[in-house]
Each structure stands twice: as C-alpha cells, then as structure tokens.
Amino acid sequence: MTFFGRLISHLYRRPNELDSMITKSALRGRWLIFIAMTMVLVVPLFISLFLNIVQWTDFAAExxxxxxxxxxxxxxxxxxxxxxxxxxxxxxxxxxxxxxxxxxxxxxxxxxxxxxxxxxxxxxxxxxxxxxxxxxxxxxxxxxxxxxxxxxxxxxxxxxxxxxxxxxxxxxxxxxxxxxxxxxxxxxxxxxxxxxxxxxxxxxxxxxxxxxxxxxxxxTKAGTTNWKRYYNFWFNSRPLVFLALNFLLGWLFFAIWSVAPEKTEYFYIAVLAMTFALFQMRYVELYYMTMNRQFVNSLGLSMAILYAFAGMLAGLSFARFRPLILKWAFWLCIGLCLSQPFLVSTIRMPIHAHYWMGSIADVTTFLGALACYLQAFYLYQNPEDRLRLRLRLRRLLMFGTGLLFMIVLNQVSFAGGAPTFLKMFLGKSGPFFLLLSLGLIALSEYRSQTALAKGMPISKFHRLIPLPDFVRGAILNVDLKGSEKISRQGAKLGKAGDLLETCLSHMWMAVSQNGGIVLQTEGDALRAIFPAGELEAPVEAAFRAVDTMRRNLMELEQRFVAQGMADMVPKSGIHFRGAIVLGEIRPIWQSYGGARLASWAETGHSNVLIEVSRLLEMEREVAPGDGKSSSIVIVPQELKKNTPTMSLMGQWLFESRTLLGKHGTPYEVAAYQVNEMDLAPFES
The missing domain is CATH 2.60.120 (Jelly Rolls)
Structure with a gap:
C-alpha cells in the first residue's frame, strides 16, 4: 500500500469505532454544546428585542x-x-x-x-x-x-x-x-x-x-425614531422572518411526510406551516404593494379557508380518524379555496377572510382538539391501554392542548381589545412556535415508533433467501401485571424505564432458554414463537418458558428486596398474563420511515396474531380460587386437548370453559396457572 493509501486508511474511522460516537456521554456532550450555542444566540437577542418592544409599545405623542x-x-x-x-x-x-x-x-x-x-x-x-x-x-x-x-x-x-x-x-x-x-x-x-x-x-x-x-x-426626533422602528419591525422585518421560518418548517415536515406517508399529520402540519407563511406574506410591503389587489385579496381569502381547515385536519389525523373522513374534509377545503374567490367581490374578500380566520377557524380547530381528547379518553378507559400506551395518551393530550392554544393565539390576533404588546409577541408570531411544538410532539411519537421498530429482533428466518412462506409453531403473548406501579415507583428513583426493561429482559431470557424466538416487545408486553421445525414439542416449550419466566421474575423480586427496593414489588409479586396458540406466521420486510425493518405477518386462512391477543384479554375474566394475583395463561381448549402429556410445574384452573371475546365471539378455552417456586435466598 502506498503512503497515501496508508494515510487515508488511518484517517477514516473503522466500523468498530461507530459505537464510541453514540455513547451516552458523547450524545449528552453534543446536546449540551448545541443547547449552549443556542442559548448564547437566543437569550441576548430575546432580551434586546423584549426591551425595545416595550419601549416601542409605550411610545405616545408628546x-x-x-x-x-x-x-x-x-x-x-x-x-x-x-x-x-x-x-x-x-x-x-x-x-x-x-x-x-x-x-x-x-x-x-x-x-x-x-x-x-x-x-x-x-x-x-x-x-x-x-x-x-x-x-x-x-x-x-x-x-x-x-x-x-x-x-x-x-x-x-x-x-x-x-x-x-x-x-x-x-x-x-x-x-x-x-x-x-x-x-x-x-x-x-x-x-x-x-x-x-x-x-x-x-x-x-x-x-x-x-x-x-x-x-x-x-x-420628538427620538419618539419618531422609536415609532418608525416599531413600524418597520411590525410591517417589514417580522413578517419576512416568520414567512421564511414557516416556509422552511412547512418543507421540513413535508419532507418527513414524504418518507413516512402513513403519518398524514405531518402533511397537515406542513400545510398549516405554509398557511402561516402565506398569512405573513400578506403583511410584507414588497408583496402587497406590488401585486394586483384582486390577486392579493383572492389569495388572502383562500389562505384563510385553508387555515380554518388545517388545524382540524392535523388534530383528526393525529387522533387517527378514519381516512375517508380526512379525505372528504380535505377536498371540501380545497373546493372552497378554489371557488370562494370567484363568488366574492374583491372589496369584500378581506371581510370574508377575517370571518374565516377569526371565527370559523376557532370552531374547526376546537374540533381537532376535541378529537385528540376523545381518543385519549377512550384509551384511558381501558386500564390495559392506559398502561401500554401511556406515552400516546400524553401526546394526544399535549397535541389537543396545543390546538386549543392556537385558538387563544387566534383570538389575540383578531380580537380588537388585545393589547399591542401581546399582539406583537404572540398574535402573528406565536403560531410559529406553537406549530413547531405541535410538530415536535408528532415527531416524538414517530421517533418512539421507529425506535420500537428498530428494536424488533432480526430472526434467522429473515436472513434466508428467499424468505420462507411460513413458520409454524406456538405463538406466545405475555404482558406484565402491575407494571404501572413498577414504572411509577421507579420514576421516583429516576429508573422507571430501566426497571421495566429489566423485567422484560428476564422474560426474554426465559424464551431463549426454551428455544423460542422473540418477535416483538412493546411497553410491558412480549411476543415470541417456538418454531415447530426446530423443537419436538413447541407447545410444551412455550409452557416451560412461562414457568421459567415466573422463576426469573421471582429471582428479580428477591434482588429488588435485597437492594432495598421492596416498594418496587407488588405485594403479590411480579406476575404476568399470557396466551398461547398454535399456528403459522411468515417473516417479511417492511419499509418504515425510509428504513427496511424485519417484521412478521399472518399467513394462510388463520389470524393467529389476532387470536392470541384476544385470548390474552380473556385472562381478566379468570381468577384463581384463592383470590390472589397470579400468572395465568389462556390457551384454546383444542390445544390443551391435543397435548395431554405435558409435564409442567403449574396446574390447570380448568380445561374447558366458554368465554366471550371481542364483539361477543365465544371461545372454548383452558386456563393454566403458573405455580410459585421455592428459591434459594438471594446473596447480594
């Protein structure tokens, strides 16, 4: 190798050096540097702008x-x-x-x-x-x-x-x-x-x-200078700055939507940002003094209609309303934008625009906020969803509240009694910062979902070329009971997420120890498959895995107590609910936000992933005889009937019973209770 080649090979990073670039300390350091630079820029600018605006708004003729x-x-x-x-x-x-x-x-x-x-x-x-x-x-x-x-x-x-x-x-x-x-x-x-x-x-x-x-x-001359500075800031500098910021924000979210088109809220946030940009353009003297008055007024009216719909569409989309509703609302908006300028006289267009922005927009944006609150209320009603989707709940409430603040800012802009100081700081400039906040809330959900998707393990089946048409085996679904308490108590120690992950890792270990493959983890839930092609008795392996899970969790309970964290453990212990079905799934690759990620899908005529989820929900209808909390696994009665020789550590609460699932569908099921075990004392 030449000297130049050796130099290049020494200068460029090696694959094993990538991990050192994304360590917690490195990431924290970059965050601190960037935030410090931002504060050095923003704080002096804000203070000087604030003091000048106070001086400008206090100006009065002698x-x-x-x-x-x-x-x-x-x-x-x-x-x-x-x-x-x-x-x-x-x-x-x-x-x-x-x-x-x-x-x-x-x-x-x-x-x-x-x-x-x-x-x-x-x-x-x-x-x-x-x-x-x-x-x-x-x-x-x-x-x-x-x-x-x-x-x-x-x-x-x-x-x-x-x-x-x-x-x-x-x-x-x-x-x-x-x-x-x-x-x-x-x-x-x-x-x-x-x-x-x-x-x-x-x-x-x-x-x-x-x-x-x-x-x-x-x-005086000084008073005139203050007045002209106020005028130039309000009618020239401010509109141009926020026009540019909203324009860039609109394109940013449009670009994000283009790589994740299923996230339609990003598209509507982009539309809302562009609407705010058009709103600011109406105040730029270069524009409204150069363009034809009819064009200016027509564009202003269309922009006002778009503004009135955009907040509602963003809220409905974030609340995951039906696509058909969003489609009809969007095309109604476009139809009004295109038709109204031809139906209203030029001189009356500003009056209609003011009505759309000052009144109708408040009502429609409130509907968008209400959709977010209703979705949050629906999820909160279900204790299981409340725990599993607590971040989603929080984001729905934040997004809905952000839309309500948009209504408040709208009133500041259009209400005649609002002080000039408030109008300057919040009226026409505030929507940009609020829109940025709404965008960050939406992006945080996208980030969480992307991290979850990337955290899904890549099985050996995904590495096969071509991918197998199906993988038959026992599908196991489990989720923790009382994880809300673990998270809440752990939050007091600053370890809410870490402790929950510790529990899941012990459950994951139990799957691996019994020949299973983890398909997915989400919150406090885990899904796995025990492949029939690699295990003689996949159903029995799944049952052994739940026995091992309970043993691993009992060891974890002992460790918590030995480390002085007894409050972390529910009185009845760390238990889980589970469900097992026998069926087929197939490995697939999905595009998610521009990335190619490993996933699983149902195959054939069965819906095993849906079935195992519904059996899991039925565990709530089953209680052990002593009334205490325990780990219970629900299986189809047919599965228990066909595997009678299993040697398990637990006991069957019943071998056949009819339980009603979602939509009142009857299921013949059996219930297995995992027994408690005697463990050696934990040595710290």
Missing amino acids: VSLPRSQWTVLYEQTPGPCGADASLTPDCLGNPSNPSLWASLITRADQQAHKARVFAREGKEYWVGVSLTPEQMRNAFNAQANFLVLGEIVGSYRIWVNGKQLMTGERHDTEPIALQIPLTWFAENQPVRLAMWIVRTTDMNDAPDLLEDAQRLGLT
Missing part, C-alpha cells in the same frame, strides 16, 4: 391630536393648488382659506368617513388639522416638531402652512412623520396642515390610515 380635531371636506378644491398653496386663495390647502378647518365633519367616526370616501370613487377629498395655541406652546417646549400621521394608501399631497412638504402615490406608502420647523410653533399664527387625497385602490378602507389615538400627534 402632543396628542385626537381624530375629533381632524376635519374633512368631501369636495373638489375650487382652484388649483401649487407648491405654495398660500398663493392660490381658492385652494383648500391655503391656510387663509377657512373652509377645510371650519368644516363640521371630523375623522372621529371611521365608518361614516369610510362610507363617504367610497361614495367619491376616484374623486378627491381633503383632511386637515389646525393646532391650538396651547398645543403649539406644548410642542415648542417639548421640542416635539415631528408630526406622526400614519399611512396614506392612495394619491396624496400634504401642505403645512401652505407649503407643500410631501407628495406620493399608492406604491409610495410608508409611515409618514413630517418634520415641521420648530420656530413655527413660536409664531402667533396657527399651524395648519392640509391633505389632498384620492382613493386609487380598492382596499376595504379609506386611504388615510391615521395612527391610533396614542401615537397620532407631535413628538
């Missing part, structure tokens, strides 16, 4: 100019108005012409003003304000010579004391703050402002979007 002080004339100026309106006596912007400032109509009633402006489609109207001597004096003393107006979405010209200070069109919209010479406030004549405005867009409001009462008026 000299307030209430809307009732602003007068309006809905008529055309009698004469032309030049850059110096004082040279044209008939111009309504001439400070010597009292028509505008003597008008009895004010801007106090927004709806009445909007109706009058709409009636003058394409025609000019005038808005003006005349400062009182007291306001001028206060402005001069406070050095407040910047007049904060707001936005004007249309054609406009602005004069102050007859001098034209600004002109603009619809596409020139920006937050307007006029600087007025400070010396004008010290003069004896009043300062008068006049605005000539023409509505040139079909937006559902008057073009003169004056600031709210707190900010409309005269302020």
Whole structure:
C-alpha cells in the first residue's frame, strides 16, 4: 500500500469505532454544546428585542391630536393648488382659506368617513388639522416638531402652512412623520396642515390610515425614531422572518411526510406551516404593494379557508380518524379555496377572510382538539391501554392542548381589545412556535415508533433467501401485571424505564432458554414463537418458558428486596398474563420511515396474531380460587386437548370453559396457572 493509501486508511474511522460516537456521554456532550450555542444566540437577542418592544409599545405623542380635531371636506378644491398653496386663495390647502378647518365633519367616526370616501370613487377629498395655541406652546417646549400621521394608501399631497412638504402615490406608502420647523410653533399664527387625497385602490378602507389615538400627534426626533422602528419591525422585518421560518418548517415536515406517508399529520402540519407563511406574506410591503389587489385579496381569502381547515385536519389525523373522513374534509377545503374567490367581490374578500380566520377557524380547530381528547379518553378507559400506551395518551393530550392554544393565539390576533404588546409577541408570531411544538410532539411519537421498530429482533428466518412462506409453531403473548406501579415507583428513583426493561429482559431470557424466538416487545408486553421445525414439542416449550419466566421474575423480586427496593414489588409479586396458540406466521420486510425493518405477518386462512391477543384479554375474566394475583395463561381448549402429556410445574384452573371475546365471539378455552417456586435466598 502506498503512503497515501496508508494515510487515508488511518484517517477514516473503522466500523468498530461507530459505537464510541453514540455513547451516552458523547450524545449528552453534543446536546449540551448545541443547547449552549443556542442559548448564547437566543437569550441576548430575546432580551434586546423584549426591551425595545416595550419601549416601542409605550411610545405616545408628546402632543396628542385626537381624530375629533381632524376635519374633512368631501369636495373638489375650487382652484388649483401649487407648491405654495398660500398663493392660490381658492385652494383648500391655503391656510387663509377657512373652509377645510371650519368644516363640521371630523375623522372621529371611521365608518361614516369610510362610507363617504367610497361614495367619491376616484374623486378627491381633503383632511386637515389646525393646532391650538396651547398645543403649539406644548410642542415648542417639548421640542416635539415631528408630526406622526400614519399611512396614506392612495394619491396624496400634504401642505403645512401652505407649503407643500410631501407628495406620493399608492406604491409610495410608508409611515409618514413630517418634520415641521420648530420656530413655527413660536409664531402667533396657527399651524395648519392640509391633505389632498384620492382613493386609487380598492382596499376595504379609506386611504388615510391615521395612527391610533396614542401615537397620532407631535413628538420628538427620538419618539419618531422609536415609532418608525416599531413600524418597520411590525410591517417589514417580522413578517419576512416568520414567512421564511414557516416556509422552511412547512418543507421540513413535508419532507418527513414524504418518507413516512402513513403519518398524514405531518402533511397537515406542513400545510398549516405554509398557511402561516402565506398569512405573513400578506403583511410584507414588497408583496402587497406590488401585486394586483384582486390577486392579493383572492389569495388572502383562500389562505384563510385553508387555515380554518388545517388545524382540524392535523388534530383528526393525529387522533387517527378514519381516512375517508380526512379525505372528504380535505377536498371540501380545497373546493372552497378554489371557488370562494370567484363568488366574492374583491372589496369584500378581506371581510370574508377575517370571518374565516377569526371565527370559523376557532370552531374547526376546537374540533381537532376535541378529537385528540376523545381518543385519549377512550384509551384511558381501558386500564390495559392506559398502561401500554401511556406515552400516546400524553401526546394526544399535549397535541389537543396545543390546538386549543392556537385558538387563544387566534383570538389575540383578531380580537380588537388585545393589547399591542401581546399582539406583537404572540398574535402573528406565536403560531410559529406553537406549530413547531405541535410538530415536535408528532415527531416524538414517530421517533418512539421507529425506535420500537428498530428494536424488533432480526430472526434467522429473515436472513434466508428467499424468505420462507411460513413458520409454524406456538405463538406466545405475555404482558406484565402491575407494571404501572413498577414504572411509577421507579420514576421516583429516576429508573422507571430501566426497571421495566429489566423485567422484560428476564422474560426474554426465559424464551431463549426454551428455544423460542422473540418477535416483538412493546411497553410491558412480549411476543415470541417456538418454531415447530426446530423443537419436538413447541407447545410444551412455550409452557416451560412461562414457568421459567415466573422463576426469573421471582429471582428479580428477591434482588429488588435485597437492594432495598421492596416498594418496587407488588405485594403479590411480579406476575404476568399470557396466551398461547398454535399456528403459522411468515417473516417479511417492511419499509418504515425510509428504513427496511424485519417484521412478521399472518399467513394462510388463520389470524393467529389476532387470536392470541384476544385470548390474552380473556385472562381478566379468570381468577384463581384463592383470590390472589397470579400468572395465568389462556390457551384454546383444542390445544390443551391435543397435548395431554405435558409435564409442567403449574396446574390447570380448568380445561374447558366458554368465554366471550371481542364483539361477543365465544371461545372454548383452558386456563393454566403458573405455580410459585421455592428459591434459594438471594446473596447480594
């Protein structure tokens, strides 16, 4: 080998070095490094943003100019108005012409003003304000010579004391703050402002979007800077940032769904993220000032309908509703998205969009949350499911609660009484973080299921080429009794999962010691097969395995007691319930989340995997004569009848009895009780 080849072979890692990269200490170290870097980035940024937002939202004009002080004339100026309106006596912007400032109509009633402006489609109207001597004096003393107006979405010209200070069109919209010479406030004549405005867009409001009462008026240079920063953050930076974040989040979950298409909740979370991205796009000035108004409003309405359905669909999907229900709900949503823009006038589209997002979305999202809660309640009602699916229960409750928080955030966004501070922090930005949380909840379930699937053992039958058509043998299903107590007590010691795994490992050992093959473990349950082709008496081997299981668990009980963990052991001991059937299954390979995993399926005309599960449930109907808890195994009566010579350590509670299974189906069964054994004292 050349020097270069030897160098390469020494630099690249070897297969046996992979384990050292995924040790607990290595993984913990990487988590700590990444979280530390995240905190270094997030904490200073959050603190600075928080302090600035508090300062921006507290901003108020030093000299307030209430809307009732602003007068309006809905008529055309009698004469032309030049850059110096004082040279044209008939111009309504001439400070010597009292028509505008003597008008009895004010801007106090927004709806009445909007109706009058709409009636003058394409025609000019005038808005003006005349400062009182007291306001001028206060402005001069406070050095407040910047007049904060707001936005004007249309054609406009602005004069102050007859001098034209600004002109603009619809596409020139920006937050307007006029600087007025400070010396004008010290003069004896009043300062008068006049605005000539023409509505040139079909937006559902008057073009003169004056600031709210707190900010409309005269302020200092510092106050104007805070106001413009607030405005730029709210209408430019924030929408662009969250548009990008929601867009990336949508594509991330779409990519995850593409490799696990059975997880439709990922698709609907991706749709919801894209909907939030479209929602943010409506506030990006580059977009809504460039695009055609009809297109903007149509897209906004379709987005609102999609938003109203997406939360519900995500909830129904996570609760595992029937695919047919999801399909019809999804196509109803698509149909409404495509049809509504053609049925509603452009000017009324924002009103309909607000109704869909502010009202209907709350109802539909609540239905999605309710579906999660109902599924959780259904699982909780069954004690067996409550234990086996406790993580699933917790995630259903968290997902449903997350959807309810979406309703709260929706109300913050659309409720008129919500404080500006809350709207800035939670209203239109909060849904991203909530959606990220919902996605992580869904992903945690996917991660658990993937880990469970990967934890399934690969039998020698899966290594055969081709795979055998069937493997005949005795199928054994067992699960622990009282595992909830073991988990609960173990959690107090920080060893909940470890102790449960210890019990399962002792049961697994019993299967292996008697020639069986473990097919699957999940929670506190284990499934195994004792192949007929390799064992002379597979059914007897399965029974010997359950005897060995009880012995192994009794030894574990002794170890718990010797180590001072007697509380971990139920008073009657660690017992299990079981079921055994004789049948055929076949090894298969399944694609799960992009991975090829070993699994088992039923074959022929039998449903042995379903049958053994149903027999396991019947154990609840069987109780030993002494009333104490014990390990009991249910088998079909036919199986006991055909294997009469078994030499077992336990005893038969009965050899034939009719028990009702699921849907009232009768089963002829026998019940085997595993006997207690005398063990040598445990030496620690």
